[in-house]
Amino acid sequence: MTLTTLEKPVDRIPSAPNKASTMKALVYQAVGKKALVDCPKPKITAPTDAIVKITKTTICGTDLHILKGDLPSCQPGRILGHEGVGIVDQVGSAVTVFKPGDHVLISCVSACGKCVYCRKQMYSHCTTGGWILGNTIDGTQAEFVRIPHADMSLYPIPEGADEEALVLLSDILPTSFECGVLNGKVEPGSTVAIVGSGPVGLAALLTAQFYSPAEIIMIDLDDNRLEVAKRFGATSTINSSDGKAAEEVMKMTGKRGVDTAIEAVGIPATFELCEKIVTAGGHIANIGVHGKKVDLHLESLWDRNIAITTRLVDTVTIPMLFKTVASRKIDPKQLITHRFKLDKILDAYETFGHAAETKALKVIIET
């Protein structure tokens, strides 16, 4: 992809989809600048690669961060996007699980399956993978995408499945479930607070219910999102704009605090709120992407028997989540608020980027 191309987005040349040598893609061009442009269609570069024709993708909060220039690992010229479902178009010679025509779910994390981290199920730290899609290699907001380590990084979609729902299994559901719910050790009868009622916090709210906690308190600044949280199963909500959320949580819990505090924002204030509301013996499970250090108040926490966890999603729970969707234990489509065609992806970004006004949660992009 040349910068010339990037700077002059042109219409896509019409052609038979699988044979075209170019495709449309959403490219990060410079800080604050993106465009839907014509790019060369990706090619197999390793025998373990697959090329997937995207049918549905979505936009993540992280994509907005990239566009602001917050993630130096992702440089201008990059096709964004790390979520989606599609149809296998081509496979490398060492791919054995998939063949062209297979409908697949794409994990946001690529995993070789062989390295020291993959062997520990820490796919996020795969030495030749991890979160690279739409970050250090081209991503899914395009007509086609190259998926490295395809056998470990794609998941077969059985016939008849609702593919739109499965888009949410690429990243947001496993992220909220692994980093928030599993690390937070949510269990039957426990009390949970989720700080942040954006898409990830709401996904944590949905997946926390797999374990039947007694209470889920959602905390946010936006009344609309708290309203959504109630619909999604929150037992109570707190608008934290008055700075009294910690007091309110303590009041609600008889001064005890919560068994699990899930941080789903990524700023010091929300993490420090978790420190204030976690009960003795409880868990703080961080999901948020943090750009700054936070104050850890060990002077009050050193003797509280708490655990604080961090995690980049490993997507090891995709098969488990697949089963919960198939058996209707969860309806991820509740998170989808808008749908756009790929050629309207700039509108999709606009809608997703102004969530307070548009009430957008997840937006689906169809190709």
Next chain:
Amino acid sequence: MTLTTLEKPVDRIPSAPNKASTMKALVYQAVGKKALVDCPKPKITAPTDAIVKITKTTICGTDLHILKGDLPSCQPGRILGHEGVGIVDQVGSAVTVFKPGDHVLISCVSACGKCVYCRKQMYSHCTTGGWILGNTIDGTQAEFVRIPHADMSLYPIPEGADEEALVLLSDILPTSFECGVLNGKVEPGSTVAIVGSGPVGLAALLTAQFYSPAEIIMIDLDDNRLEVAKRFGATSTINSSDGKAAEEVMKMTGKRGVDTAIEAVGIPATFELCEKIVTAGGHIANIGVHGKKVDLHLESLWDRNIAITTRLVDTVTIPMLFKTVASRKIDPKQLITHRFKLDKILDAYETFGHAAETKALKVIIET
């Protein structure tokens, strides 16, 4: 105990030990001030109490903190000490496990066994117990001590056991083992760093070896203590006075970092060193008593899949540790460097308080 008594230490009136109404005790009198004074012998105040005649006790780093005025929960007039072995002198009417004459080990933590925390094995947070001995009630640096919730807070010592070794099971061994080794999930073949080679860090070094880690790196500022660490089984040591400990650990571990970083000091610099050396997927297990907040660098740790734990010792592992001592899997007496009679306890404090010069680790006080 009246303040008058406290301010005028007098010699102990000689008498038959079990019938005297007064006893000698080390009393915290004011910030920076302590004395061995005559005090009333403790009495049973609840049916679950026992009075224990102390045979051996010791001094903890926490006692020094109290004397500096660092722990407001402990007020002047208090008999210090929360460790020791002794002989049951009297029991309340509801005590069923012990009878006068039984040799017992005293847990530093008192536990009712019934409250919501005790039922979770979090004795440290017992609603009517926890760490109260030598803190909010009189302690063990005396001829006698009242032990509340005796059935749950004392442990029988079988005939023939080496009681001196067992003094170290009151606090230092379970503390280092529960807060450091168990929370840090040390396992066969793993790489451990222990920051702080004082008595607690060295106890962590000894108890970590229960799990056969491949490497244990001890870090301290004091070459003598690092020398001791080598004798106790450290596979390597780092004197961190040049500020390059983190770099050295990374070099030693092939840039990987350690699976478990145990913080055994209690200041921001040592905790932050742990943040720098923990590997992806690793554990930071805090043992240190912190008086200040620390910087938690979530901007670099949010995606590292780490766990940070804090804990006040619950002493739930005393029975397990008892068996390891009895079967000679560990020799806690290695930690004992000095012995004093109770009437020389001020000398014992002097020796323990100047460990750099005296090379003291644990000092035993015999009554």
Next chain:
Amino acid sequence: MTLTTLEKPVDRIPSAPNKASTMKALVYQAVGKKALVDCPKPKITAPTDAIVKITKTTICGTDLHILKGDLPSCQPGRILGHEGVGIVDQVGSAVTVFKPGDHVLISCVSACGKCVYCRKQMYSHCTTGGWILGNTIDGTQAEFVRIPHADMSLYPIPEGADEEALVLLSDILPTSFECGVLNGKVEPGSTVAIVGSGPVGLAALLTAQFYSPAEIIMIDLDDNRLEVAKRFGATSTINSSDGKAAEEVMKMTGKRGVDTAIEAVGIPATFELCEKIVTAGGHIANIGVHGKKVDLHLESLWDRNIAITTRLVDTVTIPMLFKTVASRKIDPKQLITHRFKLDKILDAYETFGHAAETKALKVIIET
């Protein structure tokens, strides 16, 4: 209690309830023989005892076993019953958690809280407790019952709670949950088979849903009970009377078998069915009370990476279950099919003992 009394049931002498010296109770008189008789009201015999006035109790399958003479630990002359709720009437001098007038739930298992087993949360094996109520000491099918180790064996009922629902927390819910669901490691998306759709199997069906398994297959010989199972959330049912249950399960699971097989009957055939249907890496969780050995087919299971567990309920999950009932994550009252007054307890036994005809699950006895 004299045998003369037992053999000549007389009407209860009317009197103010708390002051009477006799009470009505259901007594096991001889194999196959029981009666509602007047008995002396129980008295405090240890300082940790409480006397509880029963308000609601129930009958357990185990009571039927006792009446058949199957449990030699329970001898004639015994008041039966180990479940119930009531009001504290008197407490011993060492009881600190409860006072007369408190509404309480009675655990079927008595726990001292202090012994080696209680410290491991294995209350079922308490050296001075365990399952003794209505077994080796008089039980709850009476107007009053003496509860040893009251502080650890009773649970406070908050005002306004539905006490009838809580009767099911004495035994059947913790039994099915601890022995079946927890030991069976049911998890989101997993496939579960429950062999036996009687009250305990149905309780396992209800509590398994705390973990959102994808499939729960109920297996029984009685179509009515399978019908109930469907109403309670079974995703499929198998009537095993044709001897083809194993084949059917394998067909339903694509030849894979189930992740968790819960045995809730207690005979060799049902346990061996579990051996046939468990998948590689799966769990067989035994709840059933077995009177005979079973064939363990290690020649086919030795390399299947399975775990088989047994357990007598410890009731350690009563607090957790309490919260799930309070927060309406489960409605235990679905299991209640009939209600009787204490003076009709023989009718209650009749109804419960002929469940195939009466469709009885749990019957409540009110005093």
Next chain:
Amino acid sequence: MTLTTLEKPVDRIPSAPNKASTMKALVYQAVGKKALVDCPKPKITAPTDAIVKITKTTICGTDLHILKGDLPSCQPGRILGHEGVGIVDQVGSAVTVFKPGDHVLISCVSACGKCVYCRKQMYSHCTTGGWILGNTIDGTQAEFVRIPHADMSLYPIPEGADEEALVLLSDILPTSFECGVLNGKVEPGSTVAIVGSGPVGLAALLTAQFYSPAEIIMIDLDDNRLEVAKRFGATSTINSSDGKAAEEVMKMTGKRGVDTAIEAVGIPATFELCEKIVTAGGHIANIGVHGKKVDLHLESLWDRNIAITTRLVDTVTIPMLFKTVASRKIDPKQLITHRFKLDKILDAYETFGHAAETKALKVIIET
């Protein structure tokens, strides 16, 4: 490999090792019949294969079972052996971790890394692997072997390592550790009995010590092996030939029984001994390969809170064990009693097959 070849063992044609088209190999020819014969050198048949030149291999008890005709999966004509170390000779096009010349340890279990079982770390049940070497495909008792799924089934040996010791990491150490020690949840201070003091039982004895149990009781019929057990760290031994082993264990443990009973023989009597000696709350960890069903005495075990586990080794702990060997936490070479050259492999079988007389544990075959 043709049967003609098999029936007429001929001398190996001398040639440059890596270029010869034939090699020597130990072939299972018929029940009770084996020979060292010339066979075609194996070829890469899949892009994920590697050909390894064997430098050291060994004989397993399972090889003797195959020769008796006990394992129908292994048919005459098969080259035996599933353990060994060697040097990579050739790799398929999709092998990325290894290259010719690399020194490698061979896992007895081949793992694709991608299937549903491999993703759960259950390599033993890999849908295209598992234990196939020397079973359903040709094995390691040869000059060369083809290793499928090479990247996941070989482990790099660093320069300077003691390769002979590492032969024991192919099977016997991970088997005893995973199936016996890990499944048996051996822990500091616990009491362990190992039934069977053959090579696998002794390997369990060595690896159990990673967790510092207080007691390890070894049980066998052969006094020589019990003598070895004492040298290897057993705290006591029982010769069970008088049929009183269970009584003796109960006496040794104060009637309590053992926390962990490891079955390392594979016959009903030894498994049933484990049932008799396991304490309430304990674990029976089966390692033995069983050819018959056993009696599971649920009539006495249903209420004992025990866990019984079975497992075919997954070899997921090879990296962990590697580190324990490298750091000298264990010396596996203690298990090696004899060494032979490949052309004397029939003598090696003779020695290994008559262990009672030869006192053989593991025999090393060098090529």
